[in-house]
Amino acid sequence: MAIPAYLTQHQNRFLEELIDWLRIPSVSADPKFHGDVLRAADFIKDKLQAAGATLVEICPTAGNPIVYGEYMAGPDRPTVLVYGHYDVQPADPYELWTSPPFEPVIKDEKIYARGACDDKGQVYMHVKALEMMLRDGGLGAPCNIKFMFEGEEEIGSDNLGLFVKANKEKLQADVILISDTGILANDVPSIEVGLRGLSYHEVEVTGPNRDLHSGLYGGAVMNPINALCDMISSLHDENRHVTIPGFYDNVAELSTAERAELAQAPFSEAEFEQSIGLPAATGEAGYTTPERTSIRPTLDVNGIWGGYTGEGAKTVIASKAYAKISMRLVPHQTSDEITALFQKHFESIAPAGITVKVTPHHGGEPIVTPTDSVAYRAAARALETTFGKKPVPTRGGGSIPIVAMFKSELGLDSVLLGFGLDSDAIHSPNEHFGVFNFLKGIETIPEFYREYAAASK
Amino acid sequence: MAIPAYLTQHQNRFLEELIDWLRIPSVSADPKFHGDVLRAADFIKDKLQAAGATLVEICPTAGNPIVYGEYMAGPDRPTVLVYGHYDVQPADPYELWTSPPFEPVIKDEKIYARGACDDKGQVYMHVKALEMMLRDGGLGAPCNIKFMFEGEEEIGSDNLGLFVKANKEKLQADVILISDTGILANDVPSIEVGLRGLSYHEVEVTGPNRDLHSGLYGGAVMNPINALCDMISSLHDENRHVTIPGFYDNVAELSTAERAELAQAPFSEAEFEQSIGLPAATGEAGYTTPERTSIRPTLDVNGIWGGYTGEGAKTVIASKAYAKISMRLVPHQTSDEITALFQKHFESIAPAGITVKVTPHHGGEPIVTPTDSVAYRAAARALETTFGKKPVPTRGGGSIPIVAMFKSELGLDSVLLGFGLDSDAIHSPNEHFGVFNFLKGIETIPEFYREYAAASK
Numbered sequence: 001m002a003i004p005a006y007l008t009q010h011q012n013r014f015l016e017e018l019i020d021w022l023r024i025p026s027v028s029a030d031p032k033f034h035g036d037v038l039r040a041a042d043f044i045k046d047k048l049q050a051a052g053a054t055l056v057e058i059c060p061t062a063g064n065p066i067v068y069g070e071y072m073a074g075p076d077r078p079t080v081l082v083y084g085h086y087d088v089q090p091a092d093p094y095e096l097w098t099s100p101p102f103e104p105v106i107k108d109e110k111i112y113a114r115g116a117c118d119d120k121g122q123v124y125m126h127v128k129a130l131e132m133m134l135r136d137g138g139l140g141a142p143c144n145i146k147f148m149f150e151g152e153e154e155i156g157s158d159n160l161g162l163f164v165k166a167n168k169e170k171l172q173a174d175v176i177l178i179s180d181t182g183i184l185a186n187d188v189p190s191i192e193v194g195l196r197g198l199s200y201h202e203v204e205v206t207g208p209n210r211d212l213h214s215g216l217y218g219g220a221v222m223n224p225i226n227a228l229c230d231m232i233s234s235l236h237d238e239n240r241h242v243t244i245p246g247f248y249d250n251v252a253e254l255s256t257a258e259r260a261e262l263a264q265a266p267f268s269e270a271e272f273e274q275s276i277g278l279p280a281a282t283g284e285a286g287y288t289t290p291e292r293t294s295i296r297p298t299l300d301v302n303g304i305w306g307g308y309t310g311e312g313a314k315t316v317i318a319s320k321a322y323a324k325i326s327m328r329l330v331p332h333q334t335s336d337e338i339t340a341l342f343q344k345h346f347e348s349i350a351p352a353g354i355t356v357k358v359t360p361h362h363g364g365e366p367i368v369t370p371t372d373s374v375a376y377r378a379a380a381r382a383l384e385t386t387f388g389k390k391p392v393p394t395r396g397g398g399s400i401p402i403v404a405m406f407k408s409e410l411g412l413d414s415v416l417l418g419f420g421l422d423s424d425a426i427h428s429p430n431e432h433f434g435v436f437n438f439l440k441g442i443e444t445i446p447e448f449y450r451e452y453a454a455a456s457k
Numbered sequence: 458m459a460i461p462a463y464l465t466q467h468q469n470r471f472l473e474e475l476i477d478w479l480r481i482p483s484v485s486a487d488p489k490f491h492g493d494v495l496r497a498a499d500f501i502k503d504k505l506q507a508a509g510a511t512l513v514e515i516c517p518t519a520g521n522p523i524v525y526g527e528y529m530a531g532p533d534r535p536t537v538l539v540y541g542h543y544d545v546q547p548a549d550p551y552e553l554w555t556s557p558p559f560e561p562v563i564k565d566e567k568i569y570a571r572g573a574c575d576d577k578g579q580v581y582m583h584v585k586a587l588e589m590m591l592r593d594g595g596l597g598a599p600c601n602i603k604f605m606f607e608g609e610e611e612i613g614s615d616n617l618g619l620f621v622k623a624n625k626e627k628l629q630a631d632v633i634l635i636s637d638t639g640i641l642a643n644d645v646p647s648i649e650v651g652l653r654g655l656s657y658h659e660v661e662v663t664g665p666n667r668d669l670h671s672g673l674y675g676g677a678v679m680n681p682i683n684a685l686c687d688m689i690s691s692l693h694d695e696n697r698h699v700t701i702p703g704f705y706d707n708v709a710e711l712s713t714a715e716r717a718e719l720a721q722a723p724f725s726e727a728e729f730e731q732s733i734g735l736p737a738a739t740g741e742a743g744y745t746t747p748e749r750t751s752i753r754p755t756l757d758v759n760g761i762w763g764g765y766t767g768e769g770a771k772t773v774i775a776s777k778a779y780a781k782i783s784m785r786l787v788p789h790q791t792s793d794e795i796t797a798l799f800q801k802h803f804e805s806i807a808p809a810g811i812t813v814k815v816t817p818h819h820g821g822e823p824i825v826t827p828t829d830s831v832a833y834r835a836a837a838r839a840l841e842t843t844f845g846k847k848p849v850p851t852r853g854g855g856s857i858p859i860v861a862m863f864k865s866e867l868g869l870d871s872v873l874l875g876f877g878l879d880s881d882a883i884h885s886p887n888e889h890f891g892v893f894n895f896l897k898g899i900e901t902i903p904e905f906y907r908e909y910a911a912a913s914k
Binding site for chain 1: 485486487488546547549550553612613653655657659664665666667668669670671672673674675676677678679680682683685686687689690691693729733734735736737738739740741746749750753754755757758759760761762763764765766767768769770771772773774775778779780781783785808809810818819853854855856879882883884885886887
């Protein structure tokens with residue numbers, strides 16, 4: 001299908017607007033950016049309004065506000081609730097960015113900035129798709145559309161659940177549409193139908209009541225850093241299985257047929273290794289790389305610190321050491337179950353002389369979305385129209401905890417119509433989003449509404 | 458023996474002068490304190506001069522300068538070379554200090570400040586002891602005394618060796634006197650006759666070529682932090698023996714008789730545990746706590762860092778992780794030997810997908826000093842005079858690498874006439890030095906010269 005003239009005409013302005021938004025460092029994990037988080041919310045509220053949404057409002061929560069807006073096409077039309085988030089991951093380590101994370105630039109047809117892909121760039125596709133549908137002389141939107149953009153996705157969406165509980169009426173819809181995932185490649189459209197859950201913890205181990213001289217005390221006290229390393233090391237066995245008792249009890253083992261079907265998705269081990277500069281992908285014995293990152297649960301240390309980390313040498317035995325440890329979950333593990341198992345196990349493996357404090361950060365549930373729903377088929381057809389290719393269903397390794405929450409609170413399935421790429425380096429230095437992907441999203445979203453409205457008649 | 462009237466009369470001034478010196482943050486490990494390091498050198502140079510030393514000079518080196526001065530009593534007198542250091546350990550974590558590390562205060566008869574005991578307080582005892590001997594109406598010093606105070610002891614004394622090599626003539630002496638150690642208790646005088654050596658390394662492990670999203674990649678790549686923990690954990694076995702091949706090959710095993718003699722030194726396991734707030738002292742199987750901290754080599758992680766260590770949660774797999782790892786050595790290990798073994802072994806245990814860089818920081822040799830020398834006996838008698846008790850010979854766990862260097866370069870033994878206490882928290886927050894210990898040092902040092910001159914006749 002030909003790219004709409006309006007999109008071609010206005011694409012530069014669309015990009016400039018997105019870049020203005022990306023300039024606002026809406027980092028939710030760090031309180032010092034709180035003012036910017038609020039500015040980012042105001043920005044998108046104004047743009048929603050300008051695009052033609054009604055009832056646009058900033059809804060306060062105990063944390064960061066939720067931006068809500070809607071466009072009502074008519075009582076006879078199906079209703080789509082669009083979810084996205086305007087907060088971003090912390091940008092450090094800053095020194096590894098080739099251009100500053102909050103001074104967006106377009107290089108080789110890619111927008112470089114923190115949040116370019118995750119998720120401000122993908123949220124902005126929806127705002128511009130609305131503008132395109134409602135412009136003078138446009139056909140209008142064939143569906144009722146409700147927009148809900150939150151500011152706490154990167155820190156666990158703690159207040160979204162309460163907001164949803166309290167606004168079930170207002171949020172009534174037929175399906176949820178989310179663009180916070182990716183496609184396999186720009187010539188291999190795909191739709192994520194599965195996501196992993198999350199259990200995230202901060203651990204603190206304490207040994208002696210103060211930092212000690214490693215010469216005077218070394219050898220006679222359990223060093224908290226050594227102890228923490230022992231404890232972390234013991235969480236995997238030689239096959240990279242997680243050793244927490246009960247960890248795999250509820251893991252859904254896929255049938256050979258299901259594994260074979262997933263193996264259909266094009267994947268190059270060599271390209272994967274080359275893209276991250278590793279001689280060899282390694283992981284849990286008995287599974288392929290795509291399986292290890294989708295249908296299998298994992299445990300990773302996301303951060304560790306303790307003792308002297310400055311310049312030069314300090315011969316000290318630290319009193320405390322810390323780590324941030326997270327687990328990715330798959331059906332039918334639950335974050336509450338795994339959080340409890342981890343806490344109990346990690347406390348139980350502390351050696352003599354070491355006390356442990358485990359602080360669970362936040363969790364999310366794994367999900368699998370249906371591929372036989374009206375909405376999934378509409379999304380598939382929309383992608384086929386704009387990419388000229390049938391999309392492949394894939395299972396992703398990331399987590400969008402709120403998908404399970406929407407199912408339980410609103411009884412709604414979600415369609416994950418994302419346009420990012422694995423190589424976009426989200427959560428990493430030099431995050432970027434392809435200009436092609438941004439524009440292709442704006443082009444595809446109205447097609448989804450058209451297909452969905454038609455199929456819902 | 459009665460405390461000299463001069464000491465009683467002037468002790469407040471002595472304390473005030475020391476406090477002025479402690480105000481200068483002469484941290485050698487951190488370049489931003491370089492100017493203060495130089496100021497600390499100037500300060501002690503002036504005080505040496507004022508006390509009556511001649512030829513006082515600041516000797517430049519490739520690093521921090523060495524302060525030299527001397528007092529010549531006569532060609533017929535024995536010559537003592539006094540060594541000490543005016544640089545101090547970094548003071549962080551600052552927040553754990555009850556009073557700022559460089560705003561010295563006297564609380565419960567103790568001077569609280571970084572360097573109060575290690576080593577500025579002990580160096581200053583020597584300067585005031587000289588003043589006391591040379592004051593109007595004083596008896597003068599019975600020995601020729603040479604003073605050599607360096608500013609790089611806490612970072613490995615890299616330039617002291619070159620200085621000594623280049624100034625063997627000037628530094629000619631009969632014995633070296635060092636006050637950089639401690640006594641067992643204020644009512645249990647002791648002299649250290651053994652010190653452990655040191656091999657200190659910074660390690661860097663690298664996995665993927667950039668930070669990765671732990672959801673998209675978790676499970677398929679070796680996480681550098683997990684790998685570092687595995688590697689560190691593997692450095693000890695279940696008996697807390699170090700697993701580096703060849704690590705114990707040259708360790709001098711003490712005879713039952715020697716171990717029994719060392720066990721004579723009064724030691725309370727309960728007090729030790731209580732003083733550091735641990736339920737139980739733990740360490741290498743088959744050895745007592747005093748043995749683990751003196752006659753046995755150890756391996757400790759002094760610092761570790763990697764990944765996201767800020768507030769909140771970041772789901773990242775870091776590209777790199779780091780640690781500072783040091784080993785305490787005992788006769789007849791050498792730091793070169795152990796440094797090579799560590800480097801080779803640590804590189805060899807890197808798992809697939811992980812590259813390792815080991816950067817040796819600095820080392821020092823373990824030593825045992827004779828207890829049958831004229832100088833040792835003179836020190837023992839001096840302590841007996843001022844404490845009213847025979848001192849106990851002990852073997853310490855710390856390292857004064859230059860003692861071995863003095864032996865090899867100048868052919869001189871050292872006497873470790875230190876006045877600190879284990880509880881002084883050197884290298885830790887709230888380092889302090891007892892006023893009693895400071896004054897007792899000033900009182901004892903002239904006694905040592907008297908005894909040594911008499912015995913050398």
